[in-house]
Amino acid sequence: MKKLQLAVISFFMMAIVIGLAACGQDEQGAGDQDSQSSQGQEQVELDLWHFDPGAREEVYKEAIQRFEEKNPNVTVNDLLIPNDDYKQRVVVSMSGGNPPDVFTSWGGGWLEEFVDSDQVRDLTDEDIDYDSFVDVALNNSTYDDKVFGLPLGISTYSFYYNKEIFEEHGLEVPETYDEFLNIIEVLKENDIYPLALANQPKWPGAFYLMYFADRLGGEEVFQDAYRRNGGGFDDEAYVQAGEYIQDLVGKDAFNPGFNGVPYDSGQGRQLMYTGDAAMMLMTTGFVNNVRQEFPEFEEKMGVFPFPTIEEGTGDPTNIAAGVSPVWSIAKDTEHPELTLELIKELTSVETAQGYLNKSGTPVAVKGVEVEDEYVTIFTDWINQANSIQFPYDQTLPPELAELHKNTTYELFGESITPEKAADAMEEKAQEILE
Amino acid sequence: MSTDSNVALEIQKQATEAHKRQNRKKSLSIFLFLVPAVIIYLIFILYPIIATFNYSLLDWNGMGEQVFIGLDNFKALFTDPAFWLALRNNMYLVLVSIFVQVPLGLLMALVILSSIRGKRALNVLYFLPYLMSAVAIGLLWVFMFDPAKGPINNVLNMFGFESISWLASNNIAIISVLIVLVWQFAPFYMILFKASMVGIPEELYEAAEIDGANGMQKFLNITFPSLMPTIVTSSILAVVGSLKTFDVFYIMVGGSSGGSTEILGTYMYRQTFVNFNMGYGSAISAVMFVIALASVIIILFSDSQRKKRGDLA
Numbered sequence: 065m066k067k068l069q070l071a072v073i074s075f076f077m078m079a080i081v082i083g084l085a086a087c088g089q090d091e092q093g094a095g096d097q098d099s100q101s102s103q104g105q106e107q108v109e110l111d112l113w114h115f116d117p118g119a120r121e122e123v124y125k126e127a128i129q130r131f132e133e134k135n136p137n138v139t140v141n142d143l144l145i146p147n148d149d150y151k152q153r154v155v156v157s158m159s160g161g162n163p164p165d166v167f168t169s170w171g172g173g174w175l176e177e178f179v180d181s182d183q184v185r186d187l188t189d190e191d192i193d194y195d196s197f198v199d200v201a202l203n204n205s206t207y208d209d210k211v212f213g214l215p216l217g218i219s220t221y222s223f224y225y226n227k228e229i230f231e232e233h234g235l236e237v238p239e240t241y242d243e244f245l246n247i248i249e250v251l252k253e254n255d256i257y258p259l260a261l262a263n264q265p266k267w268p269g270a271f272y273l274m275y276f277a278d279r280l281g282g283e284e285v286f287q288d289a290y291r292r293n294g295g296g297f298d299d300e301a302y303v304q305a306g307e308y309i310q311d312l313v314g315k316d317a318f319n320p321g322f323n324g325v326p327y328d329s330g331q332g333r334q335l336m337y338t339g340d341a342a343m344m345l346m347t348t349g350f351v352n353n354v355r356q357e358f359p360e361f362e363e364k365m366g367v368f369p370f371p372t373i374e375e376g377t378g379d380p381t382n383i384a385a386g387v388s389p390v391w392s393i394a395k396d397t398e399h400p401e402l403t404l405e406l407i408k409e410l411t412s413v414e415t416a417q418g419y420l421n422k423s424g425t426p427v428a429v430k431g432v433e434v435e436d437e438y439v440t441i442f443t444d445w446i447n448q449a450n451s452i453q454f455p456y457d458q459t460l461p462p463e464l465a466e467l468h469k470n471t472t473y474e475l476f477g478e479s480i481t482p483e484k485a486a487d488a489m490e491e492k493a494q495e496i497l498e
Numbered sequence: 499m500s501t502d503s504n505v506a507l508e509i510q511k512q513a514t515e516a517h518k519r520q521n522r523k524k525s526l527s528i529f530l531f532l533v534p535a536v537i538i539y540l541i542f543i544l545y546p547i548i549a550t551f552n553y554s555l556l557d558w559n560g561m562g563e564q565v566f567i568g569l570d571n572f573k574a575l576f577t578d579p580a581f582w583l584a585l586r587n588n589m590y591l592v593l594v595s596i597f598v599q600v601p602l603g604l605l606m607a608l609v610i611l612s613s614i615r616g617k618r619a620l621n622v623l624y625f626l627p628y629l630m631s632a633v634a635i636g637l638l639w640v641f642m643f644d645p646a647k648g649p650i651n652n653v654l655n656m657f658g659f660e661s662i663s664w665l666a667s668n669n670i671a672i673i674s675v676l677i678v679l680v681w682q683f684a685p686f687y688m689i690l691f692k693a694s695m696v697g698i699p700e701e702l703y704e705a706a707e708i709d710g711a712n713g714m715q716k717f718l719n720i721t722f723p724s725l726m727p728t729i730v731t732s733s734i735l736a737v738v739g740s741l742k743t744f745d746v747f748y749i750m751v752g753g754s755s756g757g758s759t760e761i762l763g764t765y766m767y768r769q770t771f772v773n774f775n776m777g778y779g780s781a782i783s784a785v786m787f788v789i790a791l792a793s794v795i796i797i798l799f800s801d802s803q804r805k806k807r808g809d810l811a
Contacts, residue, residue, distance in 0.1 A: 324664060325665075466768065477666065
């Protein structure tokens, strides 16, 4: 009886031990097999992580296919992880010492955090034709004159509006801020929400602060504050920008409860599609969304840049834009050559052309043909721009970026004064930026 | 006589020896049975807890250099207003789960065990929320609470009330999420209570009826005392659960609102993964762990006191 019991237990223990050992061996075994397989060529798997769904993902998949055809012994495991989750997954994988070989980002302060931790491969001296990239976009992933990522898309931020509503009420695209305010008045009288805003994720509202500060004080305001060149985030332009925001909130220019409306789930865009709201300040991702969610809206849709503010000193050709995706290679990848080939394919003219055509977004790669109606406009803006402002939350170090979004969110929620918001930012900036 | 007793002692000794051996064998097999569970416990529970406490003593962004800074993270934490705000919000959550979720669960269990019509349908209806994934619940309620087109505001408008910006304004946002959490978790306690109510012997009620007790008296003197262990278990689960809450808050308010709806879980997440302060985030986790542990000890201790008093009486 006792013996039987012991035998049973031993059996279970053995099973578990063998099971565990088998799990551990699994990967090794697979590796062995790979290295011996066809034509004596090593079978390689590369992990690639990105965060773009829809048309953009399709474009990446096509690029990966081209890459795999050129390198038949390589399989690329591409993994799409939604935005917020993405940031977490990358951090965890990097700290766990098991990062994806190739990953994408927004460049700026977020990527710099990984660069500072020595997790990203320096691409400066690699065989890459840097002349084929748009300079400003490349600068976004260049730190201390070293390049750590190759940019593909440039997403411009501008107002999208409903042409039908504008025609119906005899409105014209505003050039000045006064005209813009006038439009808001007219729309309000006609029971239309002038501006759609889905500010729960906080970045949509931050666009307003960024544009107001730029139009009021010019691009130097941010540059001086960020580079610590005698400027600060408590600059008069930031206080004023806060006042402009709260003025719009006070005028009920936005849809009600905008601070609780998430962007991704689409209620904000829905207001635009249904004609409940007339204008929305958004990235080029909006075009991508319209084409996927409600293509009928495209014929009613128009775009215009952020209006000029008469009392401001900023150049009205200035534009805000974000660079993404930016392809980088993990420093510890076992396949330095192949990963380099892969990100070159992901930023090739062919890939860029597909990206441009399918997602309605300008690209950071030269030599593409612009056919898309919207991309033509956006590209013109980029070419004419005196300066391009990258979003603060992607440029600043993460902690300061987070505070920027929080204080701006509170400005919209009228739970903080413009002075206090600006002071809080400056205090943190002094702590974080040297 | 003396030899007899010696022999007797000897036999006794041998008997205890054998018994001991047998015991040892038994405990060996018990131990072997436990090993797999213990290994998993050590790797997935104990090690992360110790690692978290270890990280909480570091200045570390999660990837780069680790700098040992002693208790500086905790010093910073205890003077951090955002932490206290998050803790206060967590306390609301604890209070709501103990004083709303658990009693509501009890009430629901009473209803579906009573003899009313349609209790089967109610049984299913009550339990449905608990079966949904947190992400689905979060999104569902975001749409319910939508300020412009949401059904809740539509109903309010129908009765002539003004629309409410549920998730936008600071105080209402947290109440909105609490409503959802109650809706989500009350069914869980209902199941616990239902299970233990079924176990209460019918004789007790019959005896009470013979003694002429009414429904309320039966509940107060039989049902409620018999449920005490379940209530204690529920409270522990409620406290620990509400300290760990993350998902629904994260989805519904993005843990955002400039800190006003921040709870410890979301604050920890933000510090660790958004701001790259792995050390600071771990310090928050460590504090969460200590609070949860302390609460459980207090509840268990007061329960054992109650039992002692019960024995004396």
